[in-house]
Amino acid sequence: xxxxxxxxxxxxxxxxxxxxxxxxxxxxxxxxxxxxxxxxxxxxxxxxxxxxxxxxxxxxxxxxxxxxxxxxxxxxxxxxxxxxxxxxxxxxxxxxxxxxxxxxxxxxxxxxxxxxxxxxxxxxxxxxxxxxxxxxxxxxxxxxxxxxxxxxxxxxxxxxxxxxxxxxxxxxxxxxxxxxxxxxxxxxxxxxxxxxxxxxxx
Amino acid sequence: xxxxxxxxxxxxxxxxxxxxxxxxxxxxxxxxxxxxxxxxxxxxxxxxxxxxxxxxxxxxxxxxxxxxxxxxxxxxxxxxxxxxxxxxxxxxxxxxxxxxxxxxxxxxxxxxxxxxxxxxxxxxxxxxxxxxxxxxxxxxxxxxxxxxxxxxxxxxxxxxxxxxxxxxxxxxxxxxxxxxxxxxxxxxxxxxxxxxxxxxxx
DNA sequence: TTCCATCACATACAGACTGTATGTAAAACC
DNA sequence: GGTTTTACATACAGTCTGTATGTGATGGAA
Numbered sequence: 001x002x003x004x005x006x007x008x009x010x011x012x013x014x015x016x017x018x019x020x021x022x023x024x025x026x027x028x029x030x031x032x033x034x035x036x037x038x039x040x041x042x043x044x045x046x047x048x049x050x051x052x053x054x055x056x057x058x059x060x061x062x063x064x065x066x067x068x069x070x071x072x073x074x075x076x077x078x079x080x081x082x083x084x085x086x087x088x089x090x091x092x093x094x095x096x097x098x099x100x101x102x103x104x105x106x107x108x109x110x111x112x113x114x115x116x117x118x119x120x121x122x123x124x125x126x127x128x129x130x131x132x133x134x135x136x137x138x139x140x141x142x143x144x145x146x147x148x149x150x151x152x153x154x155x156x157x158x159x160x161x162x163x164x165x166x167x168x169x170x171x172x173x174x175x176x177x178x179x180x181x182x183x184x185x186x187x188x189x190x191x192x193x194x195x196x197x198x199x200x201x202x
Numbered sequence: 203x204x205x206x207x208x209x210x211x212x213x214x215x216x217x218x219x220x221x222x223x224x225x226x227x228x229x230x231x232x233x234x235x236x237x238x239x240x241x242x243x244x245x246x247x248x249x250x251x252x253x254x255x256x257x258x259x260x261x262x263x264x265x266x267x268x269x270x271x272x273x274x275x276x277x278x279x280x281x282x283x284x285x286x287x288x289x290x291x292x293x294x295x296x297x298x299x300x301x302x303x304x305x306x307x308x309x310x311x312x313x314x315x316x317x318x319x320x321x322x323x324x325x326x327x328x329x330x331x332x333x334x335x336x337x338x339x340x341x342x343x344x345x346x347x348x349x350x351x352x353x354x355x356x357x358x359x360x361x362x363x364x365x366x367x368x369x370x371x372x373x374x375x376x377x378x379x380x381x382x383x384x385x386x387x388x389x390x391x392x393x394x395x396x397x398x399x400x401x402x403x404x
Numbered sequence: 405t406t407c408c409a410t411c412a413c414a415t416a417c418a419g420a421c422t423g424t425a426t427g428t429a430a431a432a433c434c
Numbered sequence: 435g436g437t438t439t440t441a442c443a444t445a446c447a448g449t450c451t452g453t454a455t456g457t458g459a460t461g462g463a464a
Contacts, residue, residue: 166364
């Protein structure tokens with residue numbers, strides 16, 4: 001039926017195939033050790049196609065990172081939709097973030113390789129449109145419900161983001177991953193309560 | 203006077219020169235884009251010497267990372283020595299950590315490139331002997347003074363480490379670095395107070 | 405003192421990989 | 435219907451890592 005593909009369709013199909021296989025190879029070997037030849041072979045094209053669609057290997061990786069980050073953010077948004085208050089939304093979002101980032105593509109591509117390959121600044125630019133945006137919204141909602149002039153939403157967002165990223169990697173390398181995850185799940189609500197507590201004097 | 207160098211001296215001198223120049227080049231260009239030829243030229247040897255002293259480029263990088271991490275830990279230890287209590291020690295140590303990591307070599311080599319180039323697990327192994335060891339000691343001292351069965355020292359250490367690492371990179375990329383640093387300095391004691399607070403009911 | 409083994413490199417080379425330059429068939433357009 | 439543009443494929447040049455081999459100096463043994 002779709003024997004006769006239009007050019008635009010072919011263009012999109014090849015690009016999608018490159019992104020799909022690039023994600024697999026980057027996940028398996030990491031950015032530095034990924035050979036572009038491997039990617040294009042799996043996508044059933046040649047390196048000419050890759051360099052037609054992307055300026056260089058880094059640009060391909062950046063596109064994959066953006067995709068991965070968007071996927072994480074989507075899962076967070078979906079999970080925190082049915083929340084009853086800001087605290088609940090933050091907790092649900094956090095759990096969704098951990099779930100998503102514990103999967104190999106997100107872990108390897110988004111948490112480990114992206115900051116080094118793209119630079120911390122560029123990585124945070126991308127993340128700021130996705131997962132970090134949801135975290136910032138959660139923090140701001142908390143501070144809207146319980147105003148606390150001592151806490152800067154921006155700083156809290158970055159500190160929490162750093163802590164959560166590290167939590168993912170710690171859970172992943174733990175001897176007993178399930179137990180580690182439970183411990184984190186138990187600890188995080190406690191920390192949120194304490195961090196966002198109103199000053200004792202009120 | 204030292205015209206006639208013994209073999210052991212020569213060995214140590216060349217190794218030290220390689221480490222010194224490698225640190226410079228890795229800091230300037232990052233691990234991936236650093237050419238071993240650049241390093242050995244500055245050290246006034248050839249690549250043969252490099253591969254005699256180190257198994258490969260990664261091993262050289264790992265040795266540099268270990269050096270950098272040791273330097274950070276030394277500064278933390280020195281800064282937290284004259285502390286009057288656990289809280290004071292944690293704060294002093296944290297400030298020393300920020301000061302040390304804000305310098306380019308630590309930032310680029312230790313915070314950005316090391317996790318990707320060595321793998322998170324290996325990076326944490328090294329860090330666990332240095333900066334993270336001091337942080338863990340600080341956390342454990344806090345929990346010794348104010349016991350809190352709800353807080354696992356290991357988890358608190360990893361979460362705080364992640365938050366502090368991110369704080370460094372955030373300060374570094376801020377438009378006004380001095381102001382960003384002041385904001386972090388103002389926020390951290392607040393967070394420590396709240397995180398390590400005994401449960402309200404006592 | 406002399407001989408030999410080992411050390412601490414230097415040199416030469418093979419292999420892999422990235423990016424670029426060029427060629428080309430099919431589609432799109434006028 | 436002829437020409438231009440697209441979406442690749444192919445070929446090539448340059449760079450870089452790691453390895454294999456050569457070599458002079460040093461240190462120990464006899």
